Amino acid sequence: MARVPAEQRRRQLLQAALRVVATEGVAAASTRRIAGEAKLPPAVVHYCFRSIEDLLDALTALVFGEMAEVAAVALRAHGGVESSIRAALHRLWAPYRTDPARYKALFDLVPYALRRPSATMVIRDYEDKICGLAERFLIDVAERNNKTWQDPADVISRVLISTVDGVVLAWLIDRDDGKTEAALDWLAASIASGVTDSSGHS
CATH class of the missing domain: 1.10.357.10 (Tetracycline Repressor, domain 2)
Structure with a gap:
C-alpha cells in the first residue's frame, strides 16, 4: 500500500475535526473522536500534530x-x-x-x-x-x-x-x-x- 504524505493526512484530520466540532462542539474534539471520524488510528493524529x-x-x-x-x-x-x-x-x-x-x-x-x-x-x-x-x-x-x-x-x-x-x-x-x-x-x-x-x- 502506498504511503500517504503527512500533509494529506493533516488535511484529512482537519476536515474530520471540522465535522466533529460542527456537530458536537469543541469539547467533543478528542484525539480518539477525530481519528474515528477520519477512520484513522489515533496514532496518526499524534504523528501529524503535536497535540489536540x-x-x-x-x-x-x-x-x-x-x-x-x-x-x-x-x-x-x-x-x-x-x-x-x-x-x-x-x-x-x-x-x-x-x-x-x-x-x-x-x-x-x-x-x-x-x-x-x-x-x-x-x-x-x-x-x-x-x-x-x-x-x-x-x-x-x-x-x-x-x-x-x-x-x-x-x-x-x-x-x-x-x-x-x-x-x-x-x-x-x-x-x-x-x-x-x-x-x-x-x-x-x-x-x-x-x-x-x-x-x-x-
Whole structure:
C-alpha cells in the first residue's frame, strides 16, 4: 500500500475535526473522536500534530482563513451605494446557507480560541483583515458614487462586520431567510444613509 504524505493526512484530520466540532462542539474534539471520524488510528493524529490543541489551532486558522477569502470576494463595489452594500451583505451571508454546519463550527471555535494565545492571534488577525476589507470596500463605494462618508470608514466597517456576525448567528439559530434578508437590507439602507455628495447633501 502506498504511503500517504503527512500533509494529506493533516488535511484529512482537519476536515474530520471540522465535522466533529460542527456537530458536537469543541469539547467533543478528542484525539480518539477525530481519528474515528477520519477512520484513522489515533496514532496518526499524534504523528501529524503535536497535540489536540495544535490540531484545533490549525483548524481555527483554516476556518478563519477561508472566511477571509469569502469576505475578499464579497466586499466588492458594484453600482450605487445602497445597492452595493446590500449585495455585499447578501454575499457574506450566502456561504452560511450553503454549508451551515461549517459556520456553526466557526462560532464554536471563537471561545476556544480566546483561551489560546496562538489561536487568539489567528482570530485577531482575521478581524483586522476583514474590517480592513470592509473599510476599503466602503471607501471604494463612496468614491465610485462621488460621495463622502459622514463618519470614519473604519468605524462604519467595524459596525458593519459586527452586525453581520450577529445577523448570521441569528440565522444559524432560527434559519429564517425572510427575517435575515430584511435585517441585511435594513443594515444596508442604514449604512448608505451616512453618505453626503460633493455639495454636502446626504
